[in-house]
Amino acid sequence: MNESTRRHPATVTAAPEVHQPTPIVVRPAAPVPVQPHTVPSVASVVLPDGRIVTGYAVDPVQPEPVTAKPVVSRAAVNIALGGVGFLAVCGGLLLLTTFITALTALITQLITLAAVLFGGFIAVQALTAGSRGGGRTTVNIRKAVIKRNHVHS
Incomplete structure (x- = not known):
């Protein structure tokens, strides 16, 4: 490194910070007519470090009126x-029942x-089965004599 490019720590000074304001350009789509009594007032404020800030005064926010x-x-x-809905359901249940x-x-x-x-x-089927020629069953019933729990036939 050259002697000319080398800096001694004691001789180094901090570079001053420079802030340049950036203007904001607002171009409205159409000019808005402003009534003379609605033009806001311009206020200037001096900050503690001596800078002056100029701008429009802001009106305090008004609360919404109570309805x-x-x-x-x-x-x-x-x-x-709820009562109307209950009646509708009851009618439907009545129709369902x-x-x-x-x-x-x-x-x-x-x-x-x-x-x-x-x-x-x-x-x-039972009545027509008897009128057919075949399939007749003859049952002979005999007179039975019952004496003392004994059947004599």
Whole structure:
């Protein structure tokens, strides 16, 4: 290293920091007409280090006005809507029970009809079996005398 490029630690001075403000350019899409009484005032503030900051004064934020309460509370509305829903469900349940009752009656009638048809079929088979030529069975019944738990025939 050269002597000219080498610096002695005691002779090194800190470089001053320079802050250059960057202007912000705002170009509105269309010019907005401003009424004379709405032009904000410009305020200047001197900082402790001597700098002066200039800008528009900011108005304090106004709280939202309190809205009037509705005449009917939300709880009452919710209870009323719940009642309407309950009535709708009860009507549906009534229709469901009516449908189940009608279905049960239909199934009962079908079972009864099947029993009558099956019984009629069996009766027809039994009665027509006797009219056929073959298959007759003769049963002889004798007079039995019962004396003291003993059968004499």
